[in-house]
Amino acid sequence: xxxxxxxxxxxxxxxxxxxxxxxxxxxxxxxxxxxxxxxxxxxxxxxxxxxxxxxxxxxxxxxxxxxxxxxxxxxxxxxxxxxxxxxxxxxxxxxxxxxxxxxxxxxxxxxxxxxxxxxxxxxxxxxxxxxxxxxxxxxxxxxxxxxxxxxxxxxxxxxxxxxxxxxxxxxxxxxxxxxxxxxxxxxxxxxxxxxxxxxxxxxxxxxxxxxxxxxxxxxxxxxxxxxxxxxxxxxxxxxxxxxxxxxxxxxxxxxxxxxxxxxxxxxxxxxxxxxxxxxxxxxxxxxxxxxxxxxxxxxxxxxxxxxxxxxxxxxxxxxxxxxxxxxxxxxxxxxxxxxxxxxxxxxxxxxxxxxxxxxxxxxxxxxxxxxxxxxxxxxxxxxxxxxxxxxxxxxxxxxxxxxxxxxxxxxxxxxxxxxxxxxxxxxxxxxxxxxxxxxxxxxxxxxxxxxxxxxxxxxxxxxxxxxxxxxxxxxxxxxxxxxxxxxxxxxxxxxxxxxxxxxxx
Amino acid sequence: xxxxxxxxxxxxxxxxxxxxxxxxxxxxxxxxxxxxxxxxxxxxxxxxxxxxxx
Numbered sequence: 001x002x003x004x005x006x007x008x009x010x011x012x013x014x015x016x017x018x019x020x021x022x023x024x025x026x027x028x029x030x031x032x033x034x035x036x037x038x039x040x041x042x043x044x045x046x047x048x049x050x051x052x053x054x055x056x057x058x059x060x061x062x063x064x065x066x067x068x069x070x071x072x073x074x075x076x077x078x079x080x081x082x083x084x085x086x087x088x089x090x091x092x093x094x095x096x097x098x099x100x101x102x103x104x105x106x107x108x109x110x111x112x113x114x115x116x117x118x119x120x121x122x123x124x125x126x127x128x129x130x131x132x133x134x135x136x137x138x139x140x141x142x143x144x145x146x147x148x149x150x151x152x153x154x155x156x157x158x159x160x161x162x163x164x165x166x167x168x169x170x171x172x173x174x175x176x177x178x179x180x181x182x183x184x185x186x187x188x189x190x191x192x193x194x195x196x197x198x199x200x201x202x203x204x205x206x207x208x209x210x211x212x213x214x215x216x217x218x219x220x221x222x223x224x225x226x227x228x229x230x231x232x233x234x235x236x237x238x239x240x241x242x243x244x245x246x247x248x249x250x251x252x253x254x255x256x257x258x259x260x261x262x263x264x265x266x267x268x269x270x271x272x273x274x275x276x277x278x279x280x281x282x283x284x285x286x287x288x289x290x291x292x293x294x295x296x297x298x299x300x301x302x303x304x305x306x307x308x309x310x311x312x313x314x315x316x317x318x319x320x321x322x323x324x325x326x327x328x329x330x331x332x333x334x335x336x337x338x339x340x341x342x343x344x345x346x347x348x349x350x351x352x353x354x355x356x357x358x359x360x361x362x363x364x365x366x367x368x369x370x371x372x373x374x375x376x377x378x379x380x381x382x383x384x385x386x387x388x389x390x391x392x393x394x395x396x397x398x399x400x401x402x403x404x405x406x407x408x409x410x411x412x413x414x415x416x417x418x419x420x421x422x423x424x425x426x427x428x429x430x431x432x433x434x435x436x437x438x439x440x441x442x443x444x445x446x447x448x449x450x451x452x453x454x455x456x457x458x459x460x461x462x463x464x465x466x467x468x469x470x471x472x473x474x475x476x477x478x479x480x481x482x483x484x485x486x487x488x489x490x491x492x493x494x495x496x497x498x499x500x501x502x503x504x505x
Numbered sequence: 506x507x508x509x510x511x512x513x514x515x516x517x518x519x520x521x522x523x524x525x526x527x528x529x530x531x532x533x534x535x536x537x538x539x540x541x542x543x544x545x546x547x548x549x550x551x552x553x554x555x556x557x558x559x
């Protein structure tokens with residue numbers, strides 16, 4: 001028997017944990033930048049269409065796959081997929097659901113540790129009296145490891161994640177979500193109100209906060225039929241919901257067999273959308289444009305939202321006076337930290353579930369070994385950040401793997417397992433009536449959308465593979481391949497073990 | 506703000522906020538299902554291993 005006896009403590013706790021899994025740094029840093037680069041207010045149209053036709057179906061698919069696997073005692077995707085179809089192939093496709101979580105956690109925890117460190121520096125007043133260039137170079141020095149501080153915060157962050165994971169699902173993950181998500185919503189709301197109520201001439205602001213909102217939401221309808229905009233919208237929906245990772249299946253595998261998943265998935269999914277669309281659009285762009293103007297912000301967002309969040313906002317907060325600057329810094333980096341940790345905790349559970357199910361490991365042992373693996377795999381991203389290792393992990397594990405896995409699982413669910421059985425899984429115990437049109441959407445539209453996203457990303461994959469890269473990048477690719485091969489071997493061993501013990505698959 | 510930006514903002518944020526509240530309130534208002542005891546692990550019909558793991 002598996003040593004895994006975890007359970008969710010409450011329905012609200014499960015939803016907050018699932019929403020926390022989806023809400024990440026991208027909700028605040030990536031979404032607004034994607035919107036201004038892809039048609040402004042018009043971006044929301046393809047974005048919401050993609051949510052309806054790809055995001056919601058994928059949420060239902062992954063929740064129901066998880067609960068289906070949980071009924072059979074599986075809490076990680078190799079054997080969840082294996083339970084849906086007897087061909088061995090699917091178990092190895094399921095490896096993605098562990099691989100992605102470990103590889104993403106390896107660099108994501110480092111990113112998360114920056115937010116923790118910036119909370120500390122906001123309280124300590126490190127940015128007080130600094131020029132914009134000094135605040136920006138603080139970040140440059142930080143990631144260049146000019147001091148040991150980034151490594152210390154990273155290890156602290158890893159220890160915190162591992163300790164919480166070792167406390168279990170209801171005592172650790174759920175407890176953090178119950179504290180972190182309300183705080184995230186509170187901090188986000190306060191900063192959003194401050195952002196949109198900025199007044200030109202007050203506290204050094206050049207423009208009203210509404211100028212930024214106006215810029216973000218003014219629709220450019222000429223872009224709406226551009227494939228690039230649709231790909232960007234599909235990509236954003238995909239990454240914001242944390243689908244294609246295997247973590248949703250793992251969380252859902254602890255749902256009781258007769259309990260609802262349809263309403264739970266909707267509630268968690270829409271909560272993520274609220275954080276992204278309502279809060280995410282009202283903080284970074286209105287505040288930045290209020291102080292820097294539209295042209296400067298367009299220039300700064302060309303490299304993404306990370307620079308704006310870490311290099312620019314800490315300086316802009318200083319314009320509000322020492323006390324408010326410290327408070328704003330704590331709230332901004334605090335909300336990013338809660339967004340990060342609720343996601344990174346979700347990355348730990350599939351790996352732990354696998355080791356508990358298949359090798360009878362205890363929860364604490366599984367958590368600490370996960371922490372150790374993430375430490376070893378994450379070390380190159382910390383030491384060789386400037387050599388592109390971090391970006392390489394993000395690209396292969398945090399981008400390509402998700403699309404490949406989601407495409408495979410939707411084919412398995414709708415075409416191999418069968419849409420009728422799949423529909424039955426989704427609707428069993430449902431507390432809402434799901435429009436039957438979604439049966440058609442899941443079978444035909446969602447796979448097409450995913451195939452389009454995958455095909456759309458192929459030129460980029462090819463150019464990545466054919467480009468001249470450094471030895472560090474080659475080594476990081478080898479590490480990721482090695483990780484995938486290692487997990488595949490463990491799945492093979494686990495399968496043989498099951499056969500020898502005459503345990504069902 | 507110009508009119509088109511305001512319309513897009515209000516429509517998008519209105520839709521998202523309404524659905525978020527609707528589903529979350531529905532979760533809070535839906536009574537829990539009666540606990541039927543221990544959630545037994547289902548076994549497959551026959552414990553047959555017809556396929557290879559390789």
